[in-house]
Amino acid sequence: MKLYWNYFIMELKSQMQYKASFLLTMIGQFLTAFTTFFGIQFLFDRIDGVDDFTYGQVLLCFSVIMMSFAIGEMIGGGLAVFPDLLREGSMDRILVRPRSILLQIIMPNMDFSRLGLLAQAAIVLGIAIPASSVVWTWQKVVVFILMILCGSVIFFCLFLLVASISFFTLQSLDFMDIFTYGMRDFGKYPFSVYGESILMFLTFVIPLALIQYYPLLYLLDRQNGILYILSPVLSLFFVIPSVLLYKIGLSNYKSSGS
Amino acid sequence: MRAELNVYFSMFRIRFNHNLQYRAVVLGAVLKGFLWAMMEILGYLAIYRTGGDSLPMDFSSTVSYVWAHQSFIVLFSVVFADSEIYSSIRTGAVVYDLARPVGLYGRWFCQSASNRFSFSLVNCLPVLILGILMPAPFRLVLPASALQLLLFLVSTLLAFGVTVAIAMLMYVSLFYFISQRGIRIIVRITTSFFSGGVIPLLFFPGPVRRIAECLPFAAMQNMPLQIFCGTISGADAVKGIMFQLFWLCILILAGWAAMGQATRKVVAFGG
Numbered sequence: 445m446k447l448y449w450n451y452f453i454m455e456l457k458s459q460m461q462y463k464a465s466f467l468l469t470m471i472g473q474f475l476t477a478f479t480t481f482f483g484i485q486f487l488f489d490r491i492d493g494v495d496d497f498t499y500g501q502v503l504l505c506f507s508v509i510m511m512s513f514a515i516g517e518m519i520g521g522g523l524a525v526f527p528d529l530l531r532e533g534s535m536d537r538i539l540v541r542p543r544s545i546l547l548q549i550i551m552p553n554m555d556f557s558r559l560g561l562l563a564q565a566a567i568v569l570g571i572a573i574p575a576s577s578v579v580w581t582w583q584k585v586v587v588f589i590l591m592i593l594c595g596s597v598i599f600f601c602l603f604l605l606v607a608s609i610s611f612f613t614l615q616s617l618d619f620m621d622i623f624t625y626g627m628r629d630f631g632k633y634p635f636s637v638y639g640e641s642i643l644m645f646l647t648f649v650i651p652l653a654l655i656q657y658y659p660l661l662y663l664l665d666r667q668n669g670i671l672y673i674l675s676p677v678l679s680l681f682f683v684i685p686s687v688l689l690y691k692i693g694l695s696n697y698k699s700s701g702s
Numbered sequence: 703m704r705a706e707l708n709v710y711f712s713m714f715r716i717r718f719n720h721n722l723q724y725r726a727v728v729l730g731a732v733l734k735g736f737l738w739a740m741m742e743i744l745g746y747l748a749i750y751r752t753g754g755d756s757l758p759m760d761f762s763s764t765v766s767y768v769w770a771h772q773s774f775i776v777l778f779s780v781v782f783a784d785s786e787i788y789s790s791i792r793t794g795a796v797v798y799d800l801a802r803p804v805g806l807y808g809r810w811f812c813q814s815a816s817n818r819f820s821f822s823l824v825n826c827l828p829v830l831i832l833g834i835l836m837p838a839p840f841r842l843v844l845p846a847s848a849l850q851l852l853l854f855l856v857s858t859l860l861a862f863g864v865t866v867a868i869a870m871l872m873y874v875s876l877f878y879f880i881s882q883r884g885i886r887i888i889v890r891i892t893t894s895f896f897s898g899g900v901i902p903l904l905f906f907p908g909p910v911r912r913i914a915e916c917l918p919f920a921a922m923q924n925m926p927l928q929i930f931c932g933t934i935s936g937a938d939a940v941k942g943i944m945f946q947l948f949w950l951c952i953l954i955l956a957g958w959a960a961m962g963q964a965t966r967k968v969v970a971f972g973g
Contacts, residue, residue: 475888487901490758
């Protein structure tokens with residue numbers, strides 16, 4: 445454990461070495477999230493709501509997804525180096541070390557500039573909470589925190605899934621972006637607006653609706669069922685297939701580098 | 703001059719053949735563009751369902767806008783995988799480029815242009831065809847008249863030029879900044895937002911829109927996409943094309959001058 449901690453500190457220190465560079469990247473991340481926010485803002489200057497969700501409630505969705513994504517990507521985004529590791533054969537070097545393989549890849553590839561994204565999401569949350577007309581109770585606060593935490597896990601699993609697929613293809617697959625970066629953008633509206641079939645897909649295949657749409661209905665007092673309250677926790681079942689695919693990929697691994 | 707043109711042309715051919723090599727990547731990119739556009743359209747569908755009357759574009763124009771935006775997304779992106787150029791600046795290999803008997807500005811301009819053009823032709827344009835084949839509410843509607851189509855093509859060419867010219871300015875700035883990643887993220891997001899890449903410029907509130915429409919970024923994808931979906935037509939379109947031409951000249955001149963300035967005292971890293 446100490447070893448991983450050292451990895452983590454080392455990476456943090458090395459990213460802090462180039463202060464201007466780090467700051468610029470962070471500002472970039474901050475602006476990225478802001479343009480999506482302005483996109484919503486400008487549209488809602490003209491309209492009152494989308495389906496039966498108001499401006500504040502849409503912003504609530506946006507900030508939950510954005511925070512989950514920021515945390516998930518800060519930790520898991522580094523897994524994008526997977527295809528390169530596989531192609532260059534650096535994977536072999538990692539495999540022979542008697543330590544967790546996943547942590548050896550994650551720790552040195554953490555990207556702290558994602559904090560810019562997180563900061564922006566926190567600001568939007570500040571606008572969203574008073575505007576969303578949610579009557580807060582402590583149960584709701586717990587559910588809300590669960591939404592963000594479980595969401596981060598789901599996004600992390602998505603990055604792991606994308607990385608695991610490269611075990612089989614040796615290349616990064618562009619269209620998988622739609623589940624990571626795409627969902628960050630599309631998650632600004634409650635997933636129900638995209639229609640029944642997309643909602644079903646995001647409930648049972650990639651359970652992002654479980655951390656956004658269903659618990660939101662509970663927060664808004666539209667649903668009180670236990671399933672709605674527990675839905676963020678249920679989404680954690682997604683961990684099983686992602687880890688499984690990673691394990692299968694790892695056991696099928698054939699070195700391709702020299 | 704002729705010999706120089708030949709050099710540029712063969713550079714383009716090499717790049718084009720290179721991009722055609724990876725079939726799986728092509729399929730992945732087309733699928734991604736298609737799904738992305740569909741999700742965006744479904745989002746707009748919900749918005750129009752709720753408050754469509756108060757929006758300045760009708761639904762079918764917005765649908766066409768989204769399809770065309772996805773199909774030309776690489777052609778009109780300032781920041782694209784021009785890895786040769788980035789690594790040439792970072793590693794200092796740029797000194798070899800400077801020693802070549804071909805002007806650096808022209809060389810990089812061609813390289814960037816052909817990177818985007820050849821990638822788009824194979825990976826993105828099929829999305830346009832898929833859009834035309836979609837059923838009714840989601841279908842991409844082509845420009846009504848041949849004239850409008852012609853104006854669109856001219857405007858596309860100019861927007862493409864402006865895009866690459868802005869990219870050139872960014873490369874020059876990388877001579878001075880060590881952080882490539884930060885600059886790239888900031889440039890990508892500003893150019894995409896102010897050229898109508900997040901939402902069409904027409905959806906911007908009045909005062910913001912008037913400012914945005916004067917910026918050079920409005921001479922990028924904003925103009926051809928609006929001509930494509932019919933929100934700008936006839937004399938306005940011609941005026942728009944003049945506006946693009948104006949910015950293209952300014953940006954190329956600025957880029958040329960800035961690059962001359964930067965390369966005169968280039969400090970190369972690496973040994």
